Amino acid sequence: MCPMEKIRTASFNDTFKFNLFHIIPYFLRGIFTRSRFWSVLFDFIHPDPMAVKFCQIIRAKYQTGYISTYLFKNRSLLVFDYDGIKHVLDNSPFIYADPDLKRMGMSHFQPNALTISRGEEWKDRRRFNESVLDSDTQVHGNADFFHKIILAEIKGLLNQERRYLVWEDFDRLFKRITLRIIFGEAPQTETELTERLERMMRESNRVFLLGKSKDFNEFYRAIRARLTNPEPGSLSARCSHAPSSSVTRVENQVTHWMFAMMETLATNTLRALALIVAHPRVQERVRIQLARYVALSPSDIISLKYLRGCLQEAMRLWPTTAMLVRLMLTDDQIGGVKVPAGTQVIILNSFLHRDSENQPLADRFSPELWSDTETNYHFNHLSNGTQICAGKNLALFIGGAVLAEFLREPRYRLIRPMLNVSKPLPHAFNEFLIKLERVPMY
Numbered sequence: 470m471c472p473m474e475k476i477r478t479a480s481f482n483d484t485f486k487f488n489l490f491h492i493i494p495y496f497l498r499g500i501f502t503r504s505r506f507w508s509v510l511f512d513f514i515h516p517d518p519m520a521v522k523f524c525q526i527i528r529a530k531y532q533t534g535y536i537s538t539y540l541f542k543n544r545s546l547l548v549f550d551y552d553g554i555k556h557v558l559d560n561s562p563f564i565y566a567d568p569d570l571k572r573m574g575m576s577h578f579q580p581n582a583l584t585i586s587r588g589e590e591w592k593d594r595r596r597f598n599e600s601v602l603d604s605d606t607q608v609h610g611n612a613d614f615f616h617k618i619i620l621a622e623i624k625g626l627l628n629q630e631r632r633y634l635v636w637e638d639f640d641r642l643f644k645r646i647t648l649r650i651i652f653g654e655a656p657q658t659e660t661e662l663t664e665r666l667e668r669m670m671r672e673s674n675r676v677f678l679l680g681k682s683k684d685f686n687e688f689y690r691a692i693r694a695r696l697t698n699p700e701p702g703s704l705s706a707r708c709s710h711a712p713s714s715s716v717t718r719v720e721n722q723v724t725h726w727m728f729a730m731m732e733t734l735a736t737n738t739l740r741a742l743a744l745i746v747a748h749p750r751v752q753e754r755v756r757i758q759l760a761r762y763v764a765l766s767p768s769d770i771i772s773l774k775y776l777r778g779c780l781q782e783a784m785r786l787w788p789t790t791a792m793l794v795r796l797m798l799t800d801d802q803i804g805g806v807k808v809p810a811g812t813q814v815i816i817l818n819s820f821l822h823r824d825s826e827n828q829p830l831a832d833r834f835s836p837e838l839w840s841d842t843e844t845n846y847h848f849n850h851l852s853n854g855t856q857i858c859a860g861k862n863l864a865l866f867i868g869g870a871v872l873a874e875f876l877r878e879p880r881y882r883l884i885r886p887m888l889n890v891s892k893p894l895p896h897a898f899n900e901f902l903i904k905l906e907r908v909p910m911y
């Protein structure tokens with residue numbers, strides 16, 4: 470194909486279908502925090518919830534990995550091509566930066582957060598985030614402290630001898646783990662901080678006509694108070710030792726850590742647990758590996774690569790970040806063609822991760838996919854390139870430690886939603902509906 474023909478423009482009809490059947494449901498499900506009502510409804514009634522069939526059809530029709538369309542009124546380029554994806558992610562955020570809708574919505578609860586920063590501000594905040602989160606190392610410098618918190622919180626939950634595990638248990642568990650890892654001790658009754666954040670996130674789902682939240686001042690007053698008196702071992706305690714300046718805006722970075730560690734990590738970890746117990750062979754392999762340890766240390770958790778692969782797979786199969794969207798700040802060449810500044814670029818994780826025409830294992834739970842490398846630009850649930858998730862290693866550690874603990878002792882079986890593992894895995898798996906039952910040990 471001539472490079473000039475690489476970008477093709479979608480017809481009005483296809484653009485209309487894309488917006489009506491995929492973009493509107495995507496917004497209604499909740500961009501910053503999931504709406505239980507809309508996500509359950511769409512998972513139930515939507516025939517192609519991840520746009521897999523739709524994208525396969527338009528790719529075949531236009532014979533290209535670059536399709537120009539509109540996302541509402543914004544000219545947008547859908548990039549399916551591996552080299553194109555890599556180019557965009559390797560040049561974020563300097564050419565490919567945060568789009569207006571994300572900036573507007575996120576500024577409501579975390580203005581100045583790294584993920585909506587650009588240029589020199591981004592460099593400053595990235596340096597700070599990497600230093601506190603120990604982004605380059607798999608075992609965080611404070612991993613011992615974090616691990617003890619995780620063990621204590623899970624023990625508290627399991628001691629209650631509860632027969633069933635549902636979303637609400639994981640939601641509560643991860644809120645407590647989050648508060649303690651970020652700030653240190655958190656009283657059992659502590660819910661005000663997380664409730665304020667959740668309310669702001671729910672408001673921000675609206676994106677438009679957002680006035681200042683009535684929770685904003687109180688929330689940040691509480692964050693600042695905690696940052697002035699941090700508990701040793703917590704992430705807050707590292708903040709004063711990390712490189713920062715007047716543009717860093719530490720309190721807004723902390724809010725993003727809460728945002729990502731609570732709902733997002735809880736969802737992915739619960740889905741991974743459900744997948745493991747629904748796949749007997751995977752479960753046995755994980756349990757055999759776990760049985761080698763009397764007590765696990767943080768480095769043991771990191772060495773459990775297969776278990777880590779299980780968590781990666783839950784994220785790949787049902788990516789909590791369904792799409793990465795970037796706004797082009799300057800003209801650039803994509804797919805051999807000059808694309809003008811102001812164009813939005815869309816990397817549709819929900820489609821690319823389940824593209825069975827290019828990925829033979831697309832619809833299978835395949836933890837071994839991650840045994841050789843954890844960097845694959847086809848799969849961007851934790852993003853890749855310069856703006857890769859700064860909390861990737863920490864998230865994999867916390868999620869891995871939680872999974873290890875749930876799989877060491879009790880046994881669970883998945884009651885709902887049913888997963889038929891001999892068939893391709895469904896394109897939606899709603900965490901709000903997950904129910905696991907504790908079964909006696911053999």
Ligand code: HEM
Nearest residue numbers: 583584726729730734737790850851852856858859860864
């Ligand atoms: C399973 C859990 C998580 C998932 C799936 C996830 C996913 C992502 C994704 C997809 C991005 C890129 C977003 C974009 O460019 O549009 C991102 C960025 C980021 N994540 Fe995570 N994340 C997780 C957990 C965490 C945790 C626990 C932290 C911190 C404690 C964290 C900190 C960050 C930061 C600071 C960025 C912005 C990076 C930048 O713009 O340079 N994430 N994450």
